[in-house]
Each structure stands twice: as C-alpha cells, then as structure tokens.
Amino acid sequence: GQQVMQIPQYQHVQEGEDFTTYCNSSTTLSNIQWYKQRPGGHPVFLIQLVKSGEVKKQKRLTFQFGEAKKNSSLHITATQTTDVGTYFCAGPGANDYKLSFGAGTTVTVRA
Amino acid sequence: GAVVSQHPSWVICKSGTSVKIECRSLDFQATTMFWYRQFPKQSLMLMATSNEGSKATYEQGVEKDKFLINHASLTLSTLTVTSAHPEDSSFYICSAGDEQYFGPGTRLTVT
Numbered sequence: 603g604q605q606v607m608q609i610p611q612y613q614h615v616q617e618g619e620d621f622t623t624y625c626n627s628s629t630t631l632s633n634i635q636w637y638k639q640r641p642g643g644h645p646v647f648l649i650q651l652v653k654s655g656e657v658k659k660q661k662r663l664t665f666q667f668g669e670a671k672k673n674s675s676l677h678i679t680a681t682q683t684t685d686v687g688t689y690f691c692a693g694p695g696a697n698d699y700k701l702s703f704g705a706g707t708t709v710t711v712r713a
Numbered sequence: 714g715a716v717v718s719q720h721p722s723w724v725i726c727k728s729g730t731s732v733k734i735e736c737r738s739l740d741f742q743a744t745t746m747f748w749y750r751q752f753p754k755q756s757l758m759l760m761a762t763s764n765e766g767s768k769a770t771y772e773q774g775v776e777k778d779k780f781l782i783n784h785a786s787l788t789l790s791t792l793t794v795t796s797a798h799p800e801d802s803s804f805y806i807c808s809a810g811d812e813q814y815f816g817p818g819t820r821l822t823v824t
Contacts, residue, residue, distance in 0.1 A: 637815075644806055644818040645757065690756060699745065699811050703757045 606693050608704030615681045615711050622677045623707035625691035632694055634667055634674045635701070640687040648689075683711050716740055717809045719816035726797055726823055733793045734819045736807030742787035743809035748780075751804040751818075763790040797823040 605628045615621050625634065633652045637645040649658055651667035651674060658665045662685075664677040674691055688708045692701040716739040726732050736746055746763040761782055762770040769782035781793040790809075794801055806818040 635813075644804075645815050647813075647815070692757075698762075699813070700747070700759055700762060701808075701813060702759075705756045708754075 606691060606702045606704045608691055608707060610707055611705055613707055613709045615685075615709060617683065617711050617713050618680055620677065620679045621681060621709070622675055623689055623691075623709075625674045625676075625704050627672045627693050630671050632671075634671075635692045636665060636674075636676055637690045637692065637703075638687050639690065639706070643687075645690060678709075681709075681711055683713065685709055686711050715810070715812070715814045717807065717814045717816040719805075719807060719819050721819060722817060723820040724822070726821070728798055728823055729796055731793055731795045732797055732821060733791055734805055734807075734821075736790045736792070736809065736816050738788045738809040738814070741810060743790075744787065745809075745811060746784060746790040747808045747813060748782065748790075748792050749806045749808070751806060757806065760792075765790075794821065797821070799823045 608625045613621050633650050635650045636648040638648055639645045649665050654671050655669045656667040662679045666675045676689055678685055688706040690706045691704045694701055718737045718739055720735045724732055744765045748760045749757040750760050751757045759772050760775045763782045763784040765784045765787050771777045779795055784790040802821055802823045804818050804820050807816045
C-alpha cells in the first residue's frame with residue numbers, strides 16, 4: 603500500500619530562523635495536502651497541491667509539490683512562536699479518497 | 714462553510730463499557746465520512762471509511778465488531794467503541810466528504 607514518509611520528526615527552531623519539513627511518497631500522488639495540529643488540537647487543513655512542480659505561498663509558509671508528484675516540502679521563514687505544532691502531509695490513495703498521513707514534524711520554537 | 718462537529722469532545726469511561734462518538738457535517742451532506750485514531754505523539758491512522766446507507770470499510774487490523782460504525786444519514790456517522798479497554802484510550806477524529814473536512818476530535822480515556 604501507499605506510504606507517506608515525513609522528515610524530520612522533530613524540529614527545534616530558534617525564533618526568526620527558517621526550517622523545512624519534507625514529505626515523500628512511495629507512489630505518485632494525485633495531490634498532496636498539508637495540515638497543522640496545535641498541541642491538544644485537531645488537524646487543520648492548510649493547503650492542497652495538485653500540479654506537478656506547483657508552489658504555493660501562505661504568508662511565511664511556502665509549499666512545493668515535486669515534479670514527479672512523489673514529494674513535497676513545507677518551508678517556513680522567520681519562525682514565530684505561533685508556528686508551534688505538528689505539521690502533517692497527507693496523500694490520497696490511487697483509487698480512493700483515503701488519506702495516508704505522514705508521521706508529522708513537531709515544531710518547537712525557542713524565543 | 715464545511716463545518717464538522719464531534720460529540721462528545723472528551724469522555725472518560727470505565728473498562729468494559731461502550732462509548733458512542735458522533736460526527737456531524739453541519740452545513741453539507743457527506744456520503745462518505747472517515748474515522749481516524751491518533752495516539753499521543755503519533756500520526757493519524759485511518760480506522761474505517763463510513764458510507765451512508767451501507768457497511769463501513771475497515772482498515773487492516775481494525776476490529777469491526779469492536780468499533781461499530783453507523784452512517785444512517787448524510788450528515789451523521791457514529792463510532793461506538795464496544796467493551797472499551799485502557800488501550801483504546803486515544804484521540805478519535807472524523808472527517809467528512811471527499812475533501813475531508815476534519816472534526817475537532819474526541820478524546821477518549823478508558824479507566
């Protein structure tokens with residue numbers, strides 16, 4: 603079955619620094635989605651990437667979808683304390699809508 | 714739009730009892746709803762796909778007789794954890810629709 607791998611599992615960042623989390627799929631994805639889960643909260647949808655090589659920005663967040671549609675990245679610039687949480691990528695199966703989630707990258711920020 | 718609610722938001726029950734969790738799509742109809750489970754510091758794992766008017770589809774390793782799913786209407790799916798044990802303590806999250814709008818989750822603690 604499809605597997606979505608995500609690294610790093612933990613990211614401890616100095617406030618103001620940048621960081622990137624990476625997501626790789628064992629199969630080609632029709633799309634990839636990114637979610638953020640704050641401590642104690644539920645996953646909140648951030649974005650969906652569909653096109654090969656697509657790049658989308660949300661303020662300090664930049665999302666990329668690889669040319670082969672098997673990998674994706676989330677880059678956050680000038681990290682703030684509000685960025686704390688776990689970021690998950692997720693991709694649907696080949697023949698259905700079921701999402702396979704990556705392990706998540708848990709981000710902590712030191713002021 | 715696209716709001717999904719869950720009830721209860723948290724529940725504590727005794728070992729051996731059953732607990733019912735509701736997932737509702739408030740402003741849209743959902744033929745399909747998904748049930749996930751998330752253990753502490755882990756990713757979301759799909760348990761089952763709930764289909765309105767038909768039997769749920771369970772993921773490998775999920776006991777259908779223990780986790781009863783009913784999707785009797787286009788806006789409501791229920792998950793009943795039967796004969797709950799402490800190892801069933803987890804965060805149960807539903808999502809609704811092909812776009813998978815997530816509910817706020819239900820935190821179950823079995824004592």
